[in-house]
Amino acid sequence: MDEKKLTPKAENYSEWYNQLVQRAELADYAPVRGCMVVRPYGWSLWENIQAILDQRFKATGHVNAAFPLFIPLSFMEKEKEHVEGFSPELAVVTIGGGTELEEPLVVRPTSETIIGHMYAKWIQSYRDLPVLINQWANVVRWEMRTRLFLRTLEFYWQEGHTAHATAEEAEAETLQMLNIYADFAYNEAAVPVIPGRKSETEKFAGAVRSYTIEAMMGDKKALQAGTSHNLGQNFAKAFDIQYLDENNTLQYCWTTSWGLSTRFIGAIIMTHGDDQGLVLPPRLAPIQVVIVPIFRKDEEKTQVMAVVERFKSELSTFRIKVDDRTEVTPGFKFNEWELRGVPLRLEIGPKDVANNTVALARRDIPGREGKSFVSQEDIAGTVGAMLETIQANMLANATQCRDENIHQPEDYEAFKEIIAADGWCYVWWKPNDENEARIKEDTKATLRCIPREQPGGTGKCIFSGEEATEKAYFARAY
RNA sequence: CGGGGUGUAGCGCAGACGGCUAGCGCGCCGCGUUUGGGACGCGGAGGUCGGCGGUUCAAGUCCGCCCACCCCGACCA
Structure with a gap:
C-alpha cells in the first residue's frame, strides 16, 4: 500500500473523503467526539465563502448582528413543531458557576427563538419593517453520526432572520435568498445545485415552506447545501412579534430564516475532488496560484528567483504563494499542492529562464494534459484567463456529471x-x-x-x- | 442506540504458544550530496503499549470491566 496516495474514490468514497480533509489540512478531529477543528487552510476557504455571501447579503439590504449562544430552554418550547424537531438534538447546560441553574439553557441549534424574542421587543410599527438581520455564528446539534464538515456537533454558518409586514414580502425574501445561494453555488463554487421546495416531511421544523439547494456529490448522493425558510406567522405568534399597520390594527409579522454552513465545504470537496486530492474553484481557493521555483546551482537560483520576484509583483492581484522550500523536491511540491487543490501552478526553472517561458499546470486537468508552457510576457493576463477557464470548466464538468446521473x-x-x-x-x-x-x-x-x-x-x-x-x-x- | 472494526512513537503498522533492552516504514532533528512529477547516505530524537482491575515468578501479549475513535444502519444542516 502506498501511503503517499489517497484511497481512490472508487475503492472507498468515505475513506477518500476523510483522508482528503485531513491531509489537505482543511480540518482535523477534535478531542471531543463529533467535533472538528477547522485548520487555517479550511478556515481561509470558509472566509472566502463568507466574504462573498456577506457582500451579497449587504447588497440586498441586510445587516449583521450577534445573538447569544445560550437560549432559555422555555424559548425552544414555544413553537410546537420547532421543539419537536430539535429537542432530540439539543445540548443543555444545567450547571453554571458550580450551581444548578433555575432554568436550563440550551446551546443554540439555530436562533429563531431568541431572535424572535428580540424582534418582539424591537418591532412596534409597520415603519419598523422589514427587519433584515444576519448573523455569522456557531451552532450545536447533538447528532448521532458525524463526519467532518458534513455533520459535526458544532458547526459554523450564517443565519439570516427577517420580519415582514406581508406574506408576499416574506415569500419574496425567502426566494431572493434561495436565489443568492444558488447563484453563489453556481458562479463562485462551481457547484451546480438544483434549487427547489422541500416536501412537507422534509421541511424545517416550524416552517410553512422550506426551500433548498440540492447538490450531487461524487458518489451520487444528494447534499442539502443551503436552505431558506418561509416561517409564515408561526414564530411571530409564538413570540408575539406584532406591529401596528397603517390602519392602527395590530398584526403578526411574517418571518423568514435562511442559512448556509461549513457543510458547503464538504459540497465543494465532493463535487470537484479527484484521486489526487482536492480541486478548488479559483474564485474561492485560498491560494489561486502556487509558484514552484526549480534550480540546482546558486547561479540558476539567482536567475530563477529574479523571475519569481517579477511574477510576485505582476500577479499581486491574485492570491499567490511562492513555495521556496529547499528541503523538499519540486516533484514533492507538485503532489502536495495538487492534494491541496490549488487551481493553478507555475513552475519556473533554468529552461524557462533561457526560453522566457513558464510551465503552467492546471489542477482541473490532471497529469501531462493539464500542463503547458507559455510565455512570461503578460503573465497576469495569462493567469487571469486560465483561472476563468478553470472555473468554467469545473462547472461544466460538474454539471455534466450531475445530468448524466x-x-x-x-x-x-x-x-x-x-x-x-x-x-x-x-x-x-x-x-x-x-x-x-x-x-x-x-x-x-x-x-x-x-x-x-x-x-x-x-x-x-x-x-x-x-x-x-x-x-x-x-x-x-x- | 443496534451491528462490525480498531486502539503499540506525529502517521501507518508488526509484535505465534506470556519471557529479558518493544520493533519496522513514513515523518521529525543534524550533516553532506541532491532538486523539471512524492531524492539519497550517514548519524540522532521520540513510547507510562487507550484506561482501570485481575491471573502469573513474569502481561502489548491471557481474563474482566470501562473509555475513545472509525465503518455500516435508524435521526439530521
Missing part, C-alpha cells in the same frame, strides 16, 4: 433500480407523506426537492399513478 423512470420498478444504482430520479409526484415514507423504506431515497423550474402540464405520479402537476427529485442523501 439524473434519470426519468416511467414506473416505480425502474425507479427502484435507478436508486439502487446510485442515480437520481426526476419524476412526476403527487404529494403524499405516507407514500414518501414508503419510498424511503423501500429505497432509502428521500424527496430532495420539487424544483423551481417545472416542465408544466401533468403526468402520472411515480408511486401512486395519480395525476400529478409537479415533478420532483428523489435520491439517497447525506
Whole structure:
C-alpha cells in the first residue's frame, strides 16, 4: 500500500473523503467526539465563502448582528413543531458557576427563538419593517453520526432572520435568498445545485415552506447545501412579534430564516475532488496560484528567483504563494499542492529562464494534459484567463456529471433500480407523506426537492399513478 | 442506540504458544550530496503499549470491566 496516495474514490468514497480533509489540512478531529477543528487552510476557504455571501447579503439590504449562544430552554418550547424537531438534538447546560441553574439553557441549534424574542421587543410599527438581520455564528446539534464538515456537533454558518409586514414580502425574501445561494453555488463554487421546495416531511421544523439547494456529490448522493425558510406567522405568534399597520390594527409579522454552513465545504470537496486530492474553484481557493521555483546551482537560483520576484509583483492581484522550500523536491511540491487543490501552478526553472517561458499546470486537468508552457510576457493576463477557464470548466464538468446521473423512470420498478444504482430520479409526484415514507423504506431515497423550474402540464405520479402537476427529485442523501 | 472494526512513537503498522533492552516504514532533528512529477547516505530524537482491575515468578501479549475513535444502519444542516 502506498501511503503517499489517497484511497481512490472508487475503492472507498468515505475513506477518500476523510483522508482528503485531513491531509489537505482543511480540518482535523477534535478531542471531543463529533467535533472538528477547522485548520487555517479550511478556515481561509470558509472566509472566502463568507466574504462573498456577506457582500451579497449587504447588497440586498441586510445587516449583521450577534445573538447569544445560550437560549432559555422555555424559548425552544414555544413553537410546537420547532421543539419537536430539535429537542432530540439539543445540548443543555444545567450547571453554571458550580450551581444548578433555575432554568436550563440550551446551546443554540439555530436562533429563531431568541431572535424572535428580540424582534418582539424591537418591532412596534409597520415603519419598523422589514427587519433584515444576519448573523455569522456557531451552532450545536447533538447528532448521532458525524463526519467532518458534513455533520459535526458544532458547526459554523450564517443565519439570516427577517420580519415582514406581508406574506408576499416574506415569500419574496425567502426566494431572493434561495436565489443568492444558488447563484453563489453556481458562479463562485462551481457547484451546480438544483434549487427547489422541500416536501412537507422534509421541511424545517416550524416552517410553512422550506426551500433548498440540492447538490450531487461524487458518489451520487444528494447534499442539502443551503436552505431558506418561509416561517409564515408561526414564530411571530409564538413570540408575539406584532406591529401596528397603517390602519392602527395590530398584526403578526411574517418571518423568514435562511442559512448556509461549513457543510458547503464538504459540497465543494465532493463535487470537484479527484484521486489526487482536492480541486478548488479559483474564485474561492485560498491560494489561486502556487509558484514552484526549480534550480540546482546558486547561479540558476539567482536567475530563477529574479523571475519569481517579477511574477510576485505582476500577479499581486491574485492570491499567490511562492513555495521556496529547499528541503523538499519540486516533484514533492507538485503532489502536495495538487492534494491541496490549488487551481493553478507555475513552475519556473533554468529552461524557462533561457526560453522566457513558464510551465503552467492546471489542477482541473490532471497529469501531462493539464500542463503547458507559455510565455512570461503578460503573465497576469495569462493567469487571469486560465483561472476563468478553470472555473468554467469545473462547472461544466460538474454539471455534466450531475445530468448524466439524473434519470426519468416511467414506473416505480425502474425507479427502484435507478436508486439502487446510485442515480437520481426526476419524476412526476403527487404529494403524499405516507407514500414518501414508503419510498424511503423501500429505497432509502428521500424527496430532495420539487424544483423551481417545472416542465408544466401533468403526468402520472411515480408511486401512486395519480395525476400529478409537479415533478420532483428523489435520491439517497447525506 | 443496534451491528462490525480498531486502539503499540506525529502517521501507518508488526509484535505465534506470556519471557529479558518493544520493533519496522513514513515523518521529525543534524550533516553532506541532491532538486523539471512524492531524492539519497550517514548519524540522532521520540513510547507510562487507550484506561482501570485481575491471573502469573513474569502481561502489548491471557481474563474482566470501562473509555475513545472509525465503518455500516435508524435521526439530521
